[in-house]
Amino acid sequence: MSAGDELKSDLSKALPAQSLIFEREDARPFESDWRGLVSNSAEAVLLPADTEEVARIVRICAHHRVAIVPQGGNTSLVAGAVPIPNRRQVILNLRRMRTVRSLDRTNGTMTVEAGLTLAEAKAAADAEGLLLPVGLASEGSCQVGGNLATNAGGVQALSYGSMRSHVLGIEAVLPDGRIWNGLRALHKDNTGIDLKQLFIGSEGIIGIITAATLRLHHKPNRFATAIIALDSLDAAMTAFLRLKAAYEHDLTSCEYFTSQGMALALKPPAQNRDPFGESHDAYVLVEVTAQGADRDPAASLADALAGLFEDDIVQDAVVAQSDTQRAALWALREDISEGERTEGGSVKHDIAVPISAIPSTVRRLHADLAKLFPEARLNIFGHLGDGNLHVNVLPPAGGAPDQLARFAPEITKLIEQSAISAEGTFSAEHGIGQLRLQSLLKYRTPLELELMLTIKKALDPLWLLNPGKVLPVEEE
Numbered sequence: 187m188s189a190g191d192e193l194k195s196d197l198s199k200a201l202p203a204q205s206l207i208f209e210r211e212d213a214r215p216f217e218s219d220w221r222g223l224v225s226n227s228a229e230a231v232l233l234p235a236d237t238e239e240v241a242r243i244v245r246i247c248a249h250h251r252v253a254i255v256p257q258g259g260n261t262s263l264v265a266g267a268v269p270i271p272n273r274r275q276v277i278l279n280l281r282r283m284r285t286v287r288s289l290d291r292t293n294g295t296m297t298v299e300a301g302l303t304l305a306e307a308k309a310a311a312d313a314e315g316l317l318l319p320v321g322l323a324s325e326g327s328c329q330v331g332g333n334l335a336t337n338a339g340g341v342q343a344l345s346y347g348s349m350r351s352h353v354l355g356i357e358a359v360l361p362d363g364r365i366w367n368g369l370r371a372l373h374k375d376n377t378g379i380d381l382k383q384l385f386i387g388s389e390g391i392i393g394i395i396t397a398a399t400l401r402l403h404h405k406p407n408r409f410a411t412a413i414i415a416l417d418s419l420d421a422a423m424t425a426f427l428r429l430k431a432a433y434e435h436d437l438t439s440c441e442y443f444t445s446q447g448m449a450l451a452l453k454p455p456a457q458n459r460d461p462f463g464e465s466h467d468a469y470v471l472v473e474v475t476a477q478g479a480d481r482d483p484a485a486s487l488a489d490a491l492a493g494l495f496e497d498d499i500v501q502d503a504v505v506a507q508s509d510t511q512r513a514a515l516w517a518l519r520e521d522i523s524e525g526e527r528t529e530g531g532s533v534k535h536d537i538a539v540p541i542s543a544i545p546s547t548v549r550r551l552h553a554d555l556a557k558l559f560p561e562a563r564l565n566i567f568g569h570l571g572d573g574n575l576h577v578n579v580l581p582p583a584g585g586a587p588d589q590l591a592r593f594a595p596e597i598t599k600l601i602e603q604s605a606i607s608a609e610g611t612f613s614a615e616h617g618i619g620q621l622r623l624q625s626l627l628k629y630r631t632p633l634e635l636e637l638m639l640t641i642k643k644a645l646d647p648l649w650l651l652n653p654g655k656v657l658p659v660e661e662e
């Protein structure tokens with residue numbers, strides 16, 4: 187029997203048929219990343235039904251020395267959840283583990299399995315009048331386990347923080363198959379090293395997250411959403427600072443995009459409409475919320491915007507008058523990535539810099555790209571209030587994507603350098619995966635890399651979990 191057949195035989199003995207995919211054709215959709223950039227084959231795709239099955243899979247794979255690629259919704263933008271070449275691997279997808287194990291309204295917590303999609307987890311909280319304040323355009327597909335493993339950010343991180351701030355407890359299967367039950371629902375617990383933090387953002391390289399206890403918030407009972415049109419990024423920065431000063435925590439989103447992003451969001455098949463009569467250089471989508479009956483955020487946002495008009499900071503603004511209008515404004519921001527896909531894709535980057543360094547960083551990006559590839563289109567958008575900008579470069583309008591491919595390494599260097607020299611980071615939300623590994627080696631210090639490797643080797647000495655992601659592969 188071949189090594190591959192022996193593995194499949196052991197998996198078949200230990201797991202029910204619904205948990206196993208061995209057919210090549212059935213496995214293929216799991217093997218390519220969301221952007222279609224990376225595709226490598228796996229010996230099997232495993233769909234465990236519960237934590238015990240995950241542990242069994244890990245023990246069998248450890249015995250056969252076959253690596254495991256944990257996979258959630260496979261929406262990673264850095265090819266984190268698909269196999270690497272030249273290594274025996276299986277994909278372990280958590281989509282069948284979608285139980286809401288408990289929801290405690292008094293404690294404001296919910297324990298869910300890792301395969302629940304973010305949208306489903308939010309709906310479960312919403313049904314109890316509670317809020318899981320994580321907003322990603324991928325939320326219909328991405329899973330809570332993937333959100334934890336990537337410490338996802340999104341459009342509400344400005345006010346509520348990234349995924350890490352919503353986690354009180356974690357259950358994970360370790361690389362040797364033991365189950366760690368750290369599902370504590372405590373708002374305070376200082377008893378030694380906070381182990382759950384190791385797993386959050388670790389991109390599946392030291393454990394498979396199977397469940398989590400999440401902290402929920404009370405749902406604000408009123409929102410006000412507006413899109414503001416401005417003539418420059420500098421004006422957008424001024425508007426953000428004024429609104430932040432006025433609302434602080436109640437300013438839950440502040441999303442920036444340009445005329446480039448607006449044009450992409452208006453591309454079919456998206457069915458969006460430009461809310462303004464003419465194009466503007468900059469747009470900011472803001473949302474403010476309120477708890478309690480005495481404050482009307484719509485009226486107060488209208489006042490705040492009137493002040494910005496009076497001071498010549500904004501050129502135009504539209505405040506949503508209904509949930510439908512609110513959704514239509516948000517669609518403009520959320521459909522930018524899809525618009526890039528219809529244009530044949532882009533070289534994508536996800537940088538963060540101190541908020542004060544945003545204008546100079548953007549100026550530098552424009553100047554450097556103009557020298558390297560003047561015809562390219564620069565599409566910068568993102569979470570202004572977090573200093574987090576998605577910096578994407580598209581081929582010239584009507585140009586072929588391979589034109590862009592030739593410049594891609596230089597574009598990457600230029601964008602990463604612009605962030606690093608502003609004391610920023612080359613990956614704010616998307617993580618490292620396979621695509622940013624060389625950048626991690628370049629920009630994190632030797633001591634930081636040594637500490638990361640020490641943790642990896644201590645927990646996963648056989649290098650079984652997600653090899654080739656985050657850290658370079660080191661065998662036994």
Ligand SMILES: Cc1cc2nc3c(=O)[nH]c(=O)nc-3n(C[C@H](O)[C@H](O)[C@H](O)COP(=O)(O)OP(=O)(O)OC[C@H]3O[C@@H](n4cnc5c(N)ncnc54)[C@H](O)[C@@H]3O)c2cc1C
Binds near residue numbers: 220255267300323333
């Ligand atoms: C249209 C679009 C918009 C996006 N917007 C944002 C955004 O605003 N902010 C943001 O932060 N990200 C964003 N992303 C990126 C992506 O959606 C997030 O990183 C998301 O959290 C990934 O979840 P997932 O379930 O798809 O994980 P996957 O893509 O399946 O996996 C991501 C990584 O986590 C690991 N992993 C997955 N599940 C587990 C588990 N249970 N245990 C251990 N490791 C696991 C994988 O091995 C991989 O390394 C966006 C992506 C798309 C396509």
